[in-house]
Amino acid sequence: MDLAARELLNAERPVIYVGGGVIAANASDALIKVAEELGAPVVTSVMGKGAIPFNHPLHGGLAAGYFGGDPPAVKLVEGADIVLAIGTRFSELGTGMWSLPIRGRLIHVNVDPPHDIGRNYKADLAIVSDALEFLNALYDRIRGGKGQVGIGGALS
Numbered sequence: 001m002d003l004a005a006r007e008l009l010n011a012e013r014p015v016i017y018v019g020g021g022v023i024a025a026n027a028s029d030a031l032i033k034v035a036e037e038l039g040a041p042v043v044t045s046v047m048g049k050g051a052i053p054f055n056h057p058l059h060g061g062l063a064a065g066y067f068g069g070d071p072p073a074v075k076l077v078e079g080a081d082i083v084l085a086i087g088t089r090f091s092e093l094g095t096g097m098w099s100l101p102i103r104g105r106l107i108h109v110n111v112d113p114p115h116d117i118g119r120n121y122k123a124d125l126a127i128v129s130d131a132l133e134f135l136n137a138l139y140d141r142i143r144g145g146k147g148q149v150g151i152g153g154a155l156s
Contacts, residue, residue: 001134004107004125005141007082013104014040015080017063020047021087021110022131028052030135031086037142043073045088065100080104087111087131090120109134 008014016035022028028051035042035058042052043063052059061073077083078101086109090100100121108123109131110116117126127134 001127001137001141004084004109004127005138005145007105007107007125008038008040008084008138009142009145011038011040011080011082013079013081014038015060015076015083015104016040016042017045017077017083017085017088018042018048018051018131019045019086019088019090022048022051022135023087025087025131025133027087027132027135030132030139032056032058034135034139034142037139037145040084041076043076045091048088063100069100074100077101078103082107085109085121086134089116 018031022031031042031051035052041058041060043060044051046062046064049062060076061070063069063073063077066074081104083102083104084107088110102121105124106121107125107127108117109127109129111128111130117123
């Protein structure tokens with residue numbers, strides 16, 4: 001968890017990609033707190049639609065790959081130096097037949113590791129957790145931490 005927090009705080013272009021697990025865990029409020037603290041846009045899979053209000057300034061759209069996603073949302077993912085994926089399986093449908101271009105480091109958080117984490121996209125950091133528990137713990141670690149990471153910083 002500390003490594004995930006450190007990487008997110010040090011990221012220049014973080015993006016949060018959410019799936020249906022965020023909705024199933026009733027974690028939308030926690031998601032918004034984390035996104036606002038990081039200043040990170042939130043994009044969703046098909047199953048994650050509604051996890052962040054469409055009128056929220058950090059709502060980035062539907063990132064379902066090049067075959068069905070919103071082009072600006074797909075570009076956000078493609079340009080991210082780190083993607084925090086929460087509650088998603090990265091299914092064929094949800095990624096536009098795996099055309100979602102994740103070029104940055106991938107932190108994949110899901111509750112069901114044997115079937116989901118690393119199956120369709122290689123995770124640089126895999127975390128087995130319920131979405132709500134993870135987001136609450138992450139928020140506790142990043143709150144007020146932007147610009148305070150490194151030698152002598154809050155998470156060093």
